[in-house]
Amino acid sequence: MSGSLTIVGLGPARPDNLTWEAVKVLQAAAADPHGWRTYGLAHARELATQVAPGLQIRSLDYLYSLPGVDRPVAYADLAEMLTRRAFSDGHHVLYLVAGSPLFYNDAVLAIRRRCAALDQPVRLVHGMSFVDLVLDRVYWTGHGGLQLWSAWNVAHDGVDLDPRAPALLVQLGEFGRAGDALDADRSPQMLGRLRDRLATVYPSDHPVIVLFSSGPPDYNSDGRRLPLSQLAEAPVPVYSNLWVPALDGPGLEADLAPPTQAVRP
Amino acid sequence: MSRRPRHFLPPGPFPPQDPPEPDTEFDLDASLDGPEPETEMASLAEEVDLGAIFRDRLFTGHHMDGPARSALQARLGQALNAGQLDLSADLLSAWADTWSLSAMVDDANDAWCEAPDGAALGVLGRAAEVVRLALGWETTPDGPWPWPDDAALKQAAGPVDPTQDVVVRRHPADGARRLATALGLPVVDGAPLELPAHEIIDPAELVPRRAELGAALAEGRLSAVAFTATPDATPAAALALGELRLEGIAQNAVEACGLAGLLAPDTPAWALLRTPAPSEALKVDAHTVLDAACEGALVPGPPGRLRRKEIDTVGALLWVGPHPPVWVAPVAVHVLRALDGRQPLGVLEAAMKAPPGALVEVAQELVRIGAAVQAG
Numbered sequence: 001m002s003g004s005l006t007i008v009g010l011g012p013a014r015p016d017n018l019t020w021e022a023v024k025v026l027q028a029a030a031a032d033p034h035g036w037r038t039y040g041l042a043h044a045r046e047l048a049t050q051v052a053p054g055l056q057i058r059s060l061d062y063l064y065s066l067p068g069v070d071r072p073v074a075y076a077d078l079a080e081m082l083t084r085r086a087f088s089d090g091h092h093v094l095y096l097v098a099g100s101p102l103f104y105n106d107a108v109l110a111i112r113r114r115c116a117a118l119d120q121p122v123r124l125v126h127g128m129s130f131v132d133l134v135l136d137r138v139y140w141t142g143h144g145g146l147q148l149w150s151a152w153n154v155a156h157d158g159v160d161l162d163p164r165a166p167a168l169l170v171q172l173g174e175f176g177r178a179g180d181a182l183d184a185d186r187s188p189q190m191l192g193r194l195r196d197r198l199a200t201v202y203p204s205d206h207p208v209i210v211l212f213s214s215g216p217p218d219y220n221s222d223g224r225r226l227p228l229s230q231l232a233e234a235p236v237p238v239y240s241n242l243w244v245p246a247l248d249g250p251g252l253e254a255d256l257a258p259p260t261q262a263v264r265p
Numbered sequence: 266m267s268r269r270p271r272h273f274l275p276p277g278p279f280p281p282q283d284p285p286e287p288d289t290e291f292d293l294d295a296s297l298d299g300p301e302p303e304t305e306m307a308s309l310a311e312e313v314d315l316g317a318i319f320r321d322r323l324f325t326g327h328h329m330d331g332p333a334r335s336a337l338q339a340r341l342g343q344a345l346n347a348g349q350l351d352l353s354a355d356l357l358s359a360w361a362d363t364w365s366l367s368a369m370v371d372d373a374n375d376a377w378c379e380a381p382d383g384a385a386l387g388v389l390g391r392a393a394e395v396v397r398l399a400l401g402w403e404t405t406p407d408g409p410w411p412w413p414d415d416a417a418l419k420q421a422a423g424p425v426d427p428t429q430d431v432v433v434r435r436h437p438a439d440g441a442r443r444l445a446t447a448l449g450l451p452v453v454d455g456a457p458l459e460l461p462a463h464e465i466i467d468p469a470e471l472v473p474r475r476a477e478l479g480a481a482l483a484e485g486r487l488s489a490v491a492f493t494a495t496p497d498a499t500p501a502a503a504l505a506l507g508e509l510r511l512e513g514i515a516q517n518a519v520e521a522c523g524l525a526g527l528l529a530p531d532t533p534a535w536a537l538l539r540t541p542a543p544s545e546a547l548k549v550d551a552h553t554v555l556d557a558a559c560e561g562a563l564v565p566g567p568p569g570r571l572r573r574k575e576i577d578t579v580g581a582l583l584w585v586g587p588h589p590p591v592w593v594a595p596v597a598v599h600v601l602r603a604l605d606g607r608q609p610l611g612v613l614e615a616a617m618k619a620p621p622g623a624l625v626e627v628a629q630e631l632v633r634i635g636a637a638v639q640a641g
Contacts, residue, residue, distance in 0.1 A: 037483065039511075058511050066503040077504045081479070089480045 003086040005093045005115065007108055008048075009101045009127020013219040015050045017128045025125055026052035029094050037085065040096030048096055057096065071106065079110035087120045100129035104150065104170060130239075131168065134211045136260045137223035138243050139252045140166060151242060155193040163201050163247040169194070172210070173238035187240070191232035194242070202247065204229040207254045212240040225256040270429035272455070273422060273448065274314040275440040276413055277405050278389060278525035279458060280378050312433075315444070317378070318421050319413060323400075324374050324392045329367040334360060336399040345565060345576070354568035359395040361590040364560065364583040365539055366392050381528035383518070384538060390522040391535040407438040407491070408523015415447045422448055438465060438491070438524060460527045461488040461515065468496040475505040482512035488527055489519035542588040542635030549629040551611030554640040559584040561598035561636075582636045591634055600627045606640040 008025055011017030018026075029036035030052035038057045040048065041064075045057045063074040086093040101108040101124055115122040131148075140146065147167035153159040154169055161167050172194070173187045198208075206228045214220040215237070223243075231242075245254040322328070337360040344353040366388070373388035390409055397404060397411035405412045413421065425448050432448065433455035434441030445452045464487055466474065471492070481487040490509050496502045510516045517534075518526030526532055542559065549555070560583045565576050580598035582591040603613050603624075614624035631637035 060511070062507045062510065066500065066507060067498065068500045069503055073500060074504075081508055084476055084479070085483060088476070089483060091483065 003090040003092055004123065005082060005086040005095070005111070005120070006123040006125060007095045007097060007101045007111065008125040010044055010047045010096055010098055011128040012099050012130045012133050013047070013213065013216075015047060018047075018051060019125065019127060022125050022127060023051050025094065026055060026096075030055040035092055036094055037091045038094040038096065039082065041098075044096040044098055047098070075107040075110040078107055079114040082111060083114050083118060083120065087118060097127070100127045102126070103129040103131065130170075130241075133213065133219070133221050134168065134241050134243075137211055137221045137257050138209055139255055139257055141250050141253060144246050144249050144253075151190060151194055154197055155190055161198070161201060161244065164249070166246050166249060166253050167242075167244040169242040169244065172236050172240040172242055187235045187238075188232045191236065195228060195231040198228055198231075198244065202228055202244070206247070207245060209243040209245075209256055210236050210240055211243055212237045220259060222259075223256045268426075270310045270431070271425070272310045272312050272453075273425075273430065273432045273444060273450065274312065274316060274435070275405075275432065275444040276319050276410065276418075277316040277407065277439060278320075278377075278386070278393070278410050278523065279316055279435075279439075280381060280528075313422065315413075315418070315421055316410075319411070319417075320374055320378075320389070322421075323396045323411070324370050324389060326367040326371045329363040329370060329392070329395070333395060333399040334363040337363065337395070340398070340401070350571045350574055350576070353565070354571035356398055357564060357566075357571060358568040359398045361564075361581055361583060362391060362395055362535075364585050365587055365589070366395060368585045369538075369587055381525075383529040383531035383533060386518070386522050386525060386529045386532045387535055387538045390532070391538075405523070406440050406443065407436075408519075408525065409521075410523060410525075412440065412443070418444065418447045425450055427451070436460070436524065458524075460524060463487055463489050463491060463515075463519070463524065463527055465491045465493060468492050468494050468502070471496050471505050472499075472501045475508060479505075479508045479512050482509060482514075482516065485514070487513065488530065489513045489515040491519050491524060536589075539587045539589045541591075542584050542586065544633055544635035545638055547632050547639055549610065549625055549632055551614065551625060552609050553625075553628070554606065554609050555604045555628055555632070555637045556606040556640045557601050557604045557636065558638045559588075559601070559636050561601040563595055563598055567592040582631075582634070584635075588635070591636070597627055597631060597636075600624055601631060601636060604628070604631075604637055 006025060008022050009019075010022060011019070026048050029038050033054075033056050038055060039060055040057050042059065042061055045059070048057060049055050060078065063069070063078060066074065069077075082093055082095055085091050095111065097105055097108060099105070112122055145165045147161055147165050149159055149161070149167060149169050151169040151172045154161065172190060198206075204227065207225055208228050208231060210224040210226070212222050214222050323333075337356050341353055341356040341360060344356055369388045370392045373385040373392070376382045376385040377389055393409045393411055396402075397409065400411060402411040402413055404410060427450055430450050431453045432441050432445040432450050434452050435455050435458045439458070441452050464478070478487070478490050482490070490513065496506060510520075515527050515530035518530050518532035520526070521534065522532055547553070562581045562583060563578055564581050565571070566579055570577065570579075578595055580593040580595045582593055582597070582601065584590075599617070603617060610625050610628050614621070617624060628637060
């Protein structure tokens with residue numbers, strides 16, 4: 001069998017953020033529907049078909065609604081199924097993911113590990129990560145490094161931040177360990193726990209910045225600077241992130257940067 | 266005088282299947298010059314398609330609008346009294362759907378008999394569930410189609426003659442043996458139903474054979490996999506079923522409509538066959554005169570709430586058209602019923618002794634969802 005498995009990162013949201021490599025792969029698959037089998041979630045479908053009209057994408061949305069199947073099990077099953085389809089059945093498989101395949105993507109991790117175990121190659125088409133967008137509303141100097149954590153890790157898993165370096169805590173709106181539900185209205189629960197955990201290290205008036213996207217169609221980067229003590233007073237949009245400046249870091253890193261000018265073709 | 270032998274086809278969804286016709290000049294010549302065709306005896310028999318007979322009797326707007334709705338209402342009352350709230354929810358949902366089905370099912374039946382059609386099959390599939398619930402019948406061996414009780418089968422078949430009448434089996438799962446038992450007739454094999462490639466398996470085979478079946482579906486060697494019973498609700502079975510649905514072109518249609526789904530792989534789910542009622546951009550005030558655009562009823566809760574074991578009176582707005590029911594506060598039904606196309610809302614408000622502005626507010630909402638329209 002001479003199949004293949006390609007993971008395509010679609011970037012954070014807009015077609016403009018797709019790499020040229022990704023566009024070429026998607027358009028090739030659209031032009032040869034019998035030669036490629038393409039899989040992805042609903043948001044990936046919307047984005048991919050904007051640059052590759054007619055691309056037939058098999059919906060993986062069902063994986064998130066199976067009773068009794070949590071995310072780790074679903075991801076392992078997905079990895080088994082896609083590698084089987086590619087390397088046992090001999091199909092050319094495309095798996096589309098939002099953002100970068102390498103940032104906070106447990107499904108991709110499972111696929112890569114399974115390919116390694118099978119001694120089979122996997123092609124990665126890199127995508128722009130959400131971090132690139134998020135950072136445009138702060139001034140990260142890089143001088144003190146950067147801590148990157150899931151908000152859940154800090155709020156619930158006992159991860160301690162180093163106050164000497166700034167931290168980017170991602171996915172504030174996620175309130176389930178397995179990432180099984182996203183609901184902005186329930187984000188204050190997460191924020192309350194996060195505030196209390198951060199308050200063991202940072203003073204209550206330490207500035208923090210909530211970073212989020214304006215959503216479709218423009219996906220502009222938005223930010224809200226507030227003292228740590230007020231972190232849980234209002235919900236935040238799903239997929240919000242939190243910037244926590246270092247305690248004694250450059251003052252610049254505690255500022256909310258103005259919006260960057262969006263350039264639209 | 267002896268009558269022609271009759272060949273009974275079992276109840277079910279399959280559209281009429283014409284015998285193959287010769288398609289070349291050679292065939293025509295051969296049939297003219299050669300010996301009598303072997304199908305001569307068969308052509309003398311009268312084909313009685315019980316599927317078509319029951320569809321024409323029960324899958325009609327008239328039946329949905331009258332007997333089916335009445336039967337569902339009676340059965341709903343019985344189920345509620347017996348505390349069977351899951352069944353009550355199914356019956357209430359079916360009862361509410363008789364309004365839209367009454368407007369959709371005749372066209373669907375006509376279209377399906379003309380040629381396999383996904384939208385038509387989707388409507389017929391829901392109609393099948395509604396008829397089955399209304400009449401309390403079981404399902405066919407294949408899918409949601411109602412299997413008439415023995416009395417109804419015998420009534421539809423009329424007097425039979427076991428020395429010459431037969432039941433024709435066209436597929437292992439078409440119910441021919443069951444019909445033969447009910448009518449006391451022998452079974453003969455007829456021309457097989459022309460169905461795309463599929464496999465019928467025991468649910469216990471689903472997980473062990475997942476990779477093999479998934480590959481066959483992905484390569485198009487199978488269109489769908491059907492089951493002899495509902496697969497267990499285990500995570501492994503759910504994941505395997507997910508793969509079959511992902512890869513099988515007709516898998517969803519077959520799961521919803523049985524093997525008939527093989528003929529119409531694009532059959533949409535019932536929920537996708539209806540859209541919200543159209544509405545007017547109309548600003549309502551006390552001088553506005555409105556007409557009802559749908560019917561309203563007070564019922565013991567939307568189906569979802571009944572399933573949660575909660576019984577509470579709510580309103581149901583029901584359209585004779587391809588629109589889903591809308592569940593509302595009871596007051597909306599009272600207001601809807603008061604709309605008569607003659608009196609302004611201010612007059613109705615006074616007559617109903619409603620607080621100032623309250624009726625206009627409800628009426629505005631009714632207009633927004635297409636339940637009321639400007640009179641005249």
